[in-house]
Amino acid sequence: EVQLVxxxxxxxxxxxxxxxxxxxxxxxxxxxxxxxxxxxxxxxLEWVSFISxxxxxxxxxxxxxxxxxxxxxxxxxxxxxxxxxxxxxDTATYYCTGRHWDYGVYWGRGTLVTVSS
Amino acid sequence: EIVMTQSPLSLPVTPGEPxxxxxxxxxSLLHTNAYKYLDWYLQKPGQSPQLLIYLGSNRASGxxxxxxxxxxxxxFTLKISRxxxxxxxxxxxxxxxxxxxxxxxxxxxxxx
Numbered sequence: 001e002v003q004l005v006x007x008x009x010x011x012x013x014x015x016x017x018x019x020x021x022x023x024x025x026x027x028x029x030x031x032x033x034x035x036x037x038x039x040x041x042x043x044x045l046e047w048v049s050f051i052s053x054x055x056x057x058x059x060x061x062x063x064x065x066x067x068x069x070x071x072x073x074x075x076x077x078x079x080x081x082x083x084x085x086x087x088x089x090d091t092a093t094y095y096c097t098g099r100h101w102d103y104g105v106y107w108g109r110g111t112l113v114t115v116s117s
Numbered sequence: 118e119i120v121m122t123q124s125p126l127s128l129p130v131t132p133g134e135p136x137x138x139x140x141x142x143x144x145s146l147l148h149t150n151a152y153k154y155l156d157w158y159l160q161k162p163g164q165s166p167q168l169l170i171y172l173g174s175n176r177a178s179g180x181x182x183x184x185x186x187x188x189x190x191x192x193f194t195l196k197i198s199r200x201x202x203x204x205x206x207x208x209x210x211x212x213x214x215x216x217x218x219x220x221x222x223x224x225x226x227x228x229x
Contacts, residue, residue: 035218044207044209044220044221044222044223045158045160045166045209045211045220045223046220047211047216047217047218047219047220050216050218059216059217061217062217095165095166099213101172103178104168104171104175104177104178105156105168105171105177106168107165107166107167107168108165109165110165
């Protein structure tokens with residue numbers, strides 16, 4: 001069974017940092033492009049960051065560029081998102097997604113990040 | 118940035134009847150490789166989004182065949198041939214042609 005399980009969310013003060021993790025199982029992680037997508041409470045979906053299957057190609061949304069860092073460890077079947085200088089606008093549920101162009105896209109259940117003083 | 122729009126934004130449906138959602142992109146999603154980089158997702162209440170359709174018309178594994186995707190260039194459509202009660206939720210289209218990947222605003226589908 002395919003699973004993507006996010007962790008690392010929680011409450012943090014403005015200006016603080018968090019590191020999200022996403023553990024993958026049930027598929028060949030190293031063959032999948034990975035993304036982080038977030039959803040603010042009651043709002044729509046916003047793409048945050050992309051990393052290619054090898055980790056060579058990385059892209060960010062302008063809203064997080066310079067503050068967030070995506071990475072992956074194919075040996076550990078894991079995806080990460082280091083989030084620094086967090087602000088209220090970063091409050092959201094963060095989902096990791098995995099895409100293989102022959103099979104489609106898998107989503108995790110998400111982890112909630114709350115930025116508040 | 119490619120801007121995605123959807124219509125309608127709210128869609129009351131009757132079980133057993135067909136339903137259709139439109140998605141328009143500000144830039145063609147047809148790649149030179151002939152693939153259309155457009156996904157459809159359904160987010161059921163309290164759940165994470167699930168993939169319905171990818172590359173414009175490819176049904177994801179496990180998705181009932183009452184769901185179909187069509188369209189090209191900048192205009193795409195998701196059709197449900199016969200709506201069932203379990204189809205309620207918010208439907209999103211998303212372009213995967215270029216970063217930043219962008220989503221439509223969502224279409225909320227509920228039962229009349």
